[in-house]
Amino acid sequence: MNDAIVVLNAGSSSLKFSLFAGSDDLPFVAGGQVSGLYTAASRFVGKDAAGKQVAEKRWDADAKLDHHGAIAHIVEWLKTTHGHEHRLSAVGHRVVHGGMDYAAPVRVDSEVVARLEKLVPLAPLHQPHNLAPIRALLKRAPELPQVACFDTAMHRSNPPLAQMFALPKALSDEGVRRYGFHGLSYEYIASVLPKFDPHAASGRTVVLHLGNGASMCALQAGRSIASTMGFTAVDGLPMGTRCGALDPGVILYLMDERGMDARAIEKLIYSQSGLLGVSGVSSDMRELLESDQPQAKVAVDLFVYRIGRELGSLAAALGGLDAIVFTAGIGEHAPAVRERICSQAAWLGVELDPDANASRAPRISTPSSRVSAWVIPTNEELMIARHTRDLLARG
Numbered sequence: 001m002n003d004a005i006v007v008l009n010a011g012s013s014s015l016k017f018s019l020f021a022g023s024d025d026l027p028f029v030a031g032g033q034v035s036g037l038y039t040a041a042s043r044f045v046g047k048d049a050a051g052k053q054v055a056e057k058r059w060d061a062d063a064k065l066d067h068h069g070a071i072a073h074i075v076e077w078l079k080t081t082h083g084h085e086h087r088l089s090a091v092g093h094r095v096v097h098g099g100m101d102y103a104a105p106v107r108v109d110s111e112v113v114a115r116l117e118k119l120v121p122l123a124p125l126h127q128p129h130n131l132a133p134i135r136a137l138l139k140r141a142p143e144l145p146q147v148a149c150f151d152t153a154m155h156r157s158n159p160p161l162a163q164m165f166a167l168p169k170a171l172s173d174e175g176v177r178r179y180g181f182h183g184l185s186y187e188y189i190a191s192v193l194p195k196f197d198p199h200a201a202s203g204r205t206v207v208l209h210l211g212n213g214a215s216m217c218a219l220q221a222g223r224s225i226a227s228t229m230g231f232t233a234v235d236g237l238p239m240g241t242r243c244g245a246l247d248p249g250v251i252l253y254l255m256d257e258r259g260m261d262a263r264a265i266e267k268l269i270y271s272q273s274g275l276l277g278v279s280g281v282s283s284d285m286r287e288l289l290e291s292d293q294p295q296a297k298v299a300v301d302l303f304v305y306r307i308g309r310e311l312g313s314l315a316a317a318l319g320g321l322d323a324i325v326f327t328a329g330i331g332e333h334a335p336a337v338r339e340r341i342c343s344q345a346a347w348l349g350v351e352l353d354p355d356a357n358a359s360r361a362p363r364i365s366t367p368s369s370r371v372s373a374w375v376i377p378t379n380e381e382l383m384i385a386r387h388t389r390d391l392l393a394r395g
């Protein structure tokens with residue numbers, strides 16, 4: 001029997017998992033994901049050590065699979081395919097919100113879970129699904145080490161001004177501040193960027209994590225100095241079903257004029273807005289790009305437009321720009337969206353190489369482009385496994 005670390009990464013539309021052998025260099029043994037949760041097209045894909053697809057399951061349109069159903073399927077698949085040769089030595093979890101208490105990964109016990117539970121209202125699409133498997137495992141196998149790795153941790157190094165809202169200080173002191181998310185993804189990109197572009201890795205890079213949840217992060221020599229998400233993961237860019245940055249006056253209007261309460265507004269801004277709300281067609285970029293509905297085009301236009309504006313803002317925070325990096329579902333797989341973002345960023349010095357973009361070469365900018373542009377697949381699971389290994393090794 002070999003020791004293994006299992007990693008669970010519950011996103012808003014997906015549940016990704018990986019099994020790494022417990023040795024120092026963490027070889028990937030198996031993994032995969034259930035994607036399209038809560039939509040009519042949920043799909044499980046299991047992969048072997050070479051990353052080759054070895055299993056698949058699709059749920060029919062009525063199933064509307066949730067995170068619970070996804071985890072049950074993943075556990076069963078891992079047990080039958082790898083249970084006989086691997087002994088589970090630890091589980092690493094993505095936990096989206098670490099709040100003020102957690103600026104680094106932490107070994108979880110029931111007290112830690114109780115603190116993280118308090119942050120559920122700040123990440124309703126994620127935190128409950130991050131904590132549910134931790135709680136279940138604490139009950140079933142209390143001695144099994146579990147490590148929580150936070151999306152917010154990477155951004156706690158942001159300068160104080162970047163973490164502030166212009167609200168009374170007392171609110172800031174109690175934790176009403178900008179945290180930023182997708183930090184495990186940004187941390188992974190920062191860890192591999194030196195291999196691709198040493199100049200940018202020690203300079204000024206904006207990473208565009210464009211998935212169902214979408215944000216952007218300014219990296220100065222690999223450290224986060226600003227990002228588009230704030231107190232919660234509803235801020236910043238428009239996303240699959242989230243509205244992104246919104247004039248707070250709109251919330252007051254909805255309360256006063258429409259009689260909406262907090263739960264109704266939460267549903268609106270987290271689940272009924274973004275690409276889905278604007279298009280009325282889908283939250284999935286693939287469907288929007290294929291659709292001939294005029295509102296589908298408007299949704300994509302707005303997504304690209306907002307990204308362009310945030311890119312200017314983050315470049316200003318960095319005092320210039322050396323590189324941009326595309327990652328996550330849309331960033332890695334939608335050349336048409338990358339193309340539009342890059343041409344909009346021509347004024348910053350981005351010059352796209354269309355052939356490289358179409359073939360998803362790591363470098364998608366021309367050799368003479370002043371700002372280099374890259375597609376680098378993210379790997380939040382590996383980042384979580386590294387943290388889990390390191391934390392447990394420290395005891």
Ligand SMILES: Nc1ncnc2c1ncn2[C@@H]1O[C@H](COP(=O)(O)OP(=O)(O)O)[C@@H](O)[C@H]1O
Pocket residue numbers: 011012013014210211212213240283284285286328329330333334
């Ligand atoms: N080939 C593709 N073209 C365009 N968009 C894609 C493609 N593949 C995936 N996507 C988009 O990526 C999203 C999922 O991104 P991902 O980063 O895995 O999501 P999550 O935010 O749940 O972690 C999908 O909702 C879809 O919009």
Ligand SMILES: CC(=O)OP(=O)(O)O
Pocket residue numbers: 010011012013096126151181182211212213214233
């Ligand atoms: C924080 C967040 O939005 O995560 P995801 O993109 O995985 O939904």
Ligand SMILES: [Mg+2]
Pocket residue numbers: 011012211213
């Ligand atoms: Mg994700």
